[in-house]
Amino acid sequence: MEKIGQLIHAATLAPSVGDLQPWRFIVVTKARLLQAVADSCPYEKWLYQAPLVIMVCALEDKTETYYPGKGREWAVQSCSAAAQSILLKAVDVGLAGCWVTSFETSKIKEAFHIPDGVEPVMMLALGYPDESPPKKKMHPFESYVFFNDFYASSTDLAVFKKDFGLHFRNKAEDLQQRAAYATSEKGSVRERMDAISDAIKRTFSRKKSDSSSKAHDHHHGSAGAEHHGEHGHKEHKH
Numbered sequence: 001m002e003k004i005g006q007l008i009h010a011a012t013l014a015p016s017v018g019d020l021q022p023w024r025f026i027v028v029t030k031a032r033l034l035q036a037v038a039d040s041c042p043y044e045k046w047l048y049q050a051p052l053v054i055m056v057c058a059l060e061d062k063t064e065t066y067y068p069g070k071g072r073e074w075a076v077q078s079c080s081a082a083a084q085s086i087l088l089k090a091v092d093v094g095l096a097g098c099w100v101t102s103f104e105t106s107k108i109k110e111a112f113h114i115p116d117g118v119e120p121v122m123m124l125a126l127g128y129p130d131e132s133p134p135k136k137k138m139h140p141f142e143s144y145v146f147f148n149d150f151y152a153s154s155t156d157l158a159v160f161k162k163d164f165g166l167h168f169r170n171k172a173e174d175l176q177q178r179a180a181y182a183t184s185e186k187g188s189v190r191e192r193m194d195a196i197s198d199a200i201k202r203t204f205s206r207k208k209s210d211s212s213s214k215a216h217d218h219h220h221g222s223a224g225a226e227h228h229g230e231h232g233h234k235e236h237k238h
């Protein structure tokens, strides 16, 4: 119970649009309802075994009244921030979690009596980890970190071919040229980019060696990179 309180507290510290805090959390612990949760999913039939599921619901209507045309999107973004905080806090307190979205919304609304204007947007299955999954395979960071320009990243053609979607893959040569241009501008840009890039590389390699030793401090709100290194300690339920 104490831990559930900590998870919800962490969630409510998340940023939200206009500080509307457009979220509601349904803490699901009853076997009958956990079964209903599992039944609402096409694949995650294991959910009935979860000791705890937190259903995150977005106050879409409320957000829409403040931000016409953006209600759903911004309520969901706020809920996503809260959901991620729950997952980070879960690791902090020795739990593990899985974010699930593939449920049938109408079934969940019915089972939990969720009113119109409020939408269940993700659920978090939580429990004590009973396995140590293999370390998470990361994409090369050059393929997703860009400096000051969408194309200012790796100039390695293989990266463009491998790590972008089909649309980009067909234009790999084009992209490579744009990347070369973006990163060659006046030399100093290139130097700064290299310095930042080196710093990121150092962080990643430090995290790699850290993750082979015992778990270290997990601070709420710490950088994403902190958590990449910790996947080796986290349960994967799917």
Ligand SMILES: Cc1cc2nc3c(=O)[nH]c(=O)nc-3n(C[C@H](O)[C@H](O)[C@H](O)COP(=O)(O)O)c2cc1C
Residues within 6 Å of the ligand: 044, 098, 099, 100, 101, 102, 103, 136, 231, 234, 235, 236, 237, 238
């Ligand atoms: C928006 C979103 C939707 C997801 N939906 C599901 C889902 O429906 N079922 C599931 O088993 N996992 C789901 N996941 C979890 C991802 O599969 C998981 O985060 C990914 O495989 C990476 O694994 P990791 O989080 O353990 O690093 C979802 C994650 C996100 C962020």
